[in-house]
Amino acid sequence: MRQTFIALAVMIGGGIFATTAGAEPLTIGVTLSNPQQLRIDFPLVGAEKHYAVYVKREGVVAQGSTWAGAKVQEVGLHDVFPGDRVWGTGYITFMLPNGDQVSMKHEFAASFLPTPDGKMAPVDHGVWTIIGGTGGLARIRGVGRFQFKPAPGDANARVWDLTGDIGVMAK
Numbered sequence: 001m002r003q004t005f006i007a008l009a010v011m012i013g014g015g016i017f018a019t020t021a022g023a024e025p026l027t028i029g030v031t032l033s034n035p036q037q038l039r040i041d042f043p044l045v046g047a048e049k050h051y052a053v054y055v056k057r058e059g060v061v062a063q064g065s066t067w068a069g070a071k072v073q074e075v076g077l078h079d080v081f082p083g084d085r086v087w088g089t090g091y092i093t094f095m096l097p098n099g100d101q102v103s104m105k106h107e108f109a110a111s112f113l114p115t116p117d118g119k120m121a122p123v124d125h126g127v128w129t130i131i132g133g134t135g136g137l138a139r140i141r142g143v144g145r146f147q148f149k150p151a152p153g154d155a156n157a158r159v160w161d162l163t164g165d166i167g168v169m170a171k
Contacts (some may be wrong), residue, residue: 023165032057034156071095086110100135142166
């Protein structure tokens, strides 16, 4: 029994290393603007200013990034406790210049922390996973993390930095 378990662990471990050995790093920088937003206020006991917001943001992947020039659309739902914390989830779709598309699922948490000048500002961190692709990226897989910050000069835009690993599975 013990030998069977060890053999199974070696086979599974070897399979994990074999599938990740071909992974490539993903690094994306993109500023997403906020063309559509729906806010719903719903006060809670102890959190009277609580609300949720459904957002749709768009942008273009920055030069020097993976998938540079791709058009990006993010749709998300954010659960907001103003000045304290935020949780969110949503989807990001990349439309590459060659016509291929990739969609990701994302989740994040944010906390408001003091800045050097004493003001409170959100610090957002999250994770993403690829859920599908088309064309040459039809069998793409990947996972990673991201951080986003308010864009300078635009309170409704966010600067996203995504990192992780991707790979296209063989047929």
